[in-house]
Amino acid sequence: MVVSCSEIGPLNHAGHTFGSSLKGVPLEVFLPVEQSPKILLMASIHGDESISTVLLSECLRSMEPSVLKSAVILSANPDGTLVGTRCNAGGVDLNRNFPSQNWVADPVFYRNRKGGPQDIPLSPGSSAGSEPETQAIMGLIDKISPKLIVSLHGFLNCIDDPQSSTIAMDLARRTNMEVVPDVGYETPGSFGSWCAEKQIPIITYELPFLPMDELRKIHNPVLSDLMTGHYEALLG
Ligand SMILES: [Zn+2]
Numbered sequence: 653m654v655v656s657c658s659e660i661g662p663l664n665h666a667g668h669t670f671g672s673s674l675k676g677v678p679l680e681v682f683l684p685v686e687q688s689p690k691i692l693l694m695a696s697i698h699g700d701e702s703i704s705t706v707l708l709s710e711c712l713r714s715m716e717p718s719v720l721k722s723a724v725i726l727s728a729n730p731d732g733t734l735v736g737t738r739c740n741a742g743g744v745d746l747n748r749n750f751p752s753q754n755w756v757a758d759p760v761f762y763r764n765r766k767g768g769p770q771d772i773p774l775s776p777g778s779s780a781g782s783e784p785e786t787q788a789i790m791g792l793i794d795k796i797s798p799k800l801i802v803s804l805h806g807f808l809n810c811i812d813d814p815q816s817s818t819i820a821m822d823l824a825r826r827t828n829m830e831v832v833p834d835v836g837y838e839t840p841g842s843f844g845s846w847c848a849e850k851q852i853p854i855i856t857y858e859l860p861f862l863p864m865d866e867l868r869k870i871h872n873p874v875l876s877d878l879m880t881g882h883y884e885a886l887l888g
Contacts (some may be wrong), residue, residue: 697746712724752840802817807859
């Protein structure tokens with residue numbers, strides 16, 4: 653098969669379906685050809701942060717499939733990505749739907765403007781882990797047992813790692829962002845809470861708000877390194 657290896661061309665990697673969204677859109681993961689992945693990179697659990705999908709896609713498209721060493725989910729919330737909403741098609745914030753001990757049934761609130769009030773309500777789901785996307789992500793993680801998960805979000809401009817790991821420190825140094833122990837507010841039922849309870853190291857990579865060309869210049873080399881094994885020696 654001819655692979656274009658151009659970040660502006662089509663995506664020629666073969667994805668594997670690991671579930672489907674509430675509306676029946678396949679959830680796809682891109683996997684290494686020759687090894688089991690040690691790192692899982694995931695974009696767009698919030699569908700209104702889809703710049704993370706574009707950046708990861710560009711990195712993936714710029715490499716031969718044989719170079720890929722990590723698992724990559726370009727959109728964990730395809731229904732939300734298609735219509736530009738934070739939530740899935742059922743109005744659920746998937747990043748508040750994971751069955752962690754701190755999951756709550758009350759509505760969750762978010763802000764969509766810097767400095768604005770955190771007053772936009774969304775559902776955390778009818779029960780913890782109620783959504784098909786949440787269930788599929790949990791199933792995939794059980795199957796591939798990553799040693800590190802990097803979940804991409806926007807636009808808090810920080811590397812959130814409660815462990816302040818060596819990898820987080822290096823990502824922060826290279827991207828000129830700060831390592832923080834949390835995002836500064838409660839996140840019940842978040843993917844990060846669930847991963848922490850399962851003792852899976854997770855870094856929440858919050859992109860800054862920058863023009864696309866600058867995001868690409870600063871972050872694509874770093875994200876590409878996360879995909880191609882550059883950081884594997886630092887994993888426990
Ligand atoms: Zn987010």
